[in-house]
Amino acid sequence: MKIEPFLTEQFFTDYEFSAPYLLASSDCETMSIAELLTLAGSSLADLGQVTLGYTESQGNPQLRTQITELYESVKADDVVVLTSPVEGIYLAMQSLLEPDDEVIALRPAYDALNNVARHLCREVVPWNLVATDTDWELDFDRLASLIGPQTRMIVVNFPHNPTGFVPTAAELDRLVELAREHDAWLFYDEIYRGLEFDTPIPSAADCYEKSIVLGGLSKTYGLPGLRAGWLVIRDAQLRDELINWKHYTTICPAAPTEFLASQALLVRQQLVDRSKSIIQKNLKLCGDFLGQFPDVFVWRRPRAGSVAFVELNLSKIGFDSATDYCHHLARQHGIVLLPGRCLGSEDRFVRFGLGRQSFETSLKAYSNVVSATISATG
Numbered sequence: 001m002k003i004e005p006f007l008t009e010q011f012f013t014d015y016e017f018s019a020p021y022l023l024a025s026s027d028c029e030t031m032s033i034a035e036l037l038t039l040a041g042s043s044l045a046d047l048g049q050v051t052l053g054y055t056e057s058q059g060n061p062q063l064r065t066q067i068t069e070l071y072e073s074v075k076a077d078d079v080v081v082l083t084s085p086v087e088g089i090y091l092a093m094q095s096l097l098e099p100d101d102e103v104i105a106l107r108p109a110y111d112a113l114n115n116v117a118r119h120l121c122r123e124v125v126p127w128n129l130v131a132t133d134t135d136w137e138l139d140f141d142r143l144a145s146l147i148g149p150q151t152r153m154i155v156v157n158f159p160h161n162p163t164g165f166v167p168t169a170a171e172l173d174r175l176v177e178l179a180r181e182h183d184a185w186l187f188y189d190e191i192y193r194g195l196e197f198d199t200p201i202p203s204a205a206d207c208y209e210k211s212i213v214l215g216g217l218s219k220t221y222g223l224p225g226l227r228a229g230w231l232v233i234r235d236a237q238l239r240d241e242l243i244n245w246k247h248y249t250t251i252c253p254a255a256p257t258e259f260l261a262s263q264a265l266l267v268r269q270q271l272v273d274r275s276k277s278i279i280q281k282n283l284k285l286c287g288d289f290l291g292q293f294p295d296v297f298v299w300r301r302p303r304a305g306s307v308a309f310v311e312l313n314l315s316k317i318g319f320d321s322a323t324d325y326c327h328h329l330a331r332q333h334g335i336v337l338l339p340g341r342c343l344g345s346e347d348r349f350v351r352f353g354l355g356r357q358s359f360e361t362s363l364k365a366y367s368n369v370v371s372a373t374i375s376a377t378g
């Protein structure tokens with residue numbers, strides 16, 4: 001059976017490694033293996049000692065213990081180390097969903113969070129984030145009207161890609177209450193966790209026994225090339241079923257990745273602080289730039305994470321859709337903004353990525369293009 005195209009990855013495949021001005025990347029600034037090891041107080045010689053045998057399917061016990069430090073009440077047995085964060089979405093959906101099930105999924109969302117479930121079960125019902133004039137909001141009345149005995153799973157991601165929305169602790173409680181009331185699983189993607197601009201909120205892993213929480217080192221920690229991710233699953237039976245699915249996909253994590261992930265977690269606060277300081281600088285640059293063109297852009301400031309979702313006034317830039325505009329920018333100017341349609345939104349939004357050191361240079365290039373467009377169209 002065919003699965004829907006993965007529009008985000010397809011768009012990046014076309015431009016990510018050729019366009020000079022990346023303005024849409026969701027990961028934070030990365031570093032070399034040597035830099036990471038130096039930061040963690042180890043060396044390339046230590047990496048050289050890692051043997052290349054099979055590893056434990058559930059993940060190295062010491063690494064799993066380190067991962068538990070990110071949570072309040074999680075035990076090493078609750079953690080399954082993955083071969084990439086995105087693998088966790090596939091494995092969880094495969095393990096849980098049956099053809100007659102219904103899933104409620106937050107929208108917009110990273111493609112895999114909607115498409116894998118759609119491939120496996122009867123229906124994925126969108127729960128739309130609501131855009132107000134200046135912000136994003138969760139509509140709990142709407143969620144309460146969608147959820148019922150047919151709901152097997154609710155799928156969310158906070159801090160959210162692409163809006164940078166993060167719920168308050170009270171909103172997280174409300175979400176958990178609704179899931180619990182209906183005995184639904186809660187798939188909670190926390191891959192941007194740690195990048196909250198104000199107060200951090202608890203992990204869903206510490207709030208709900210039927211949560212399946214995705215974490216990883218790609219975004220917050222700036223290490224996407226490591227392909228290090230994990231799931232926290234408190235339910236032992238589900239964990240066993242998921243590990244069985246894992247035997248059909250990747251069997252076990254890569255040994256060098258497990259070693260490097262363990263080193264990264266030793267210095268996790270330094271990695272988070274580094275990412276956050278880049279984001280804060282870029283957030284200001286981004287807000288100032290968009291504020292210069294209030295007729296063209298609607299700026300809803302993110303509350304967390306490394307991305308922002310910006311609405312375009314298409315008539316001001318002479319395009320019918322954000323998708324056409326983004327292809328034009330990439331092909332004609334080497335500037336990469338992601339069309340929001342890839343993430344399931346209406347085709348007048350674009351995603352900015354705020355985690356890269358090159359943001360200022362790329363934004364300058366984009367600013368020149370926007371200024372030229374505005375002066376040409378009046």
Ligand SMILES: Cc1ncc(COP(=O)(O)O)c(C=O)c1O
Nearest residue numbers: 084085086110157161189191218
């Ligand atoms: C919300 C979300 N979840 C999961 C992933 C997958 O992470 P990775 O590409 O490191 O597997 C991404 C990547 O963009 C994402 O944005």
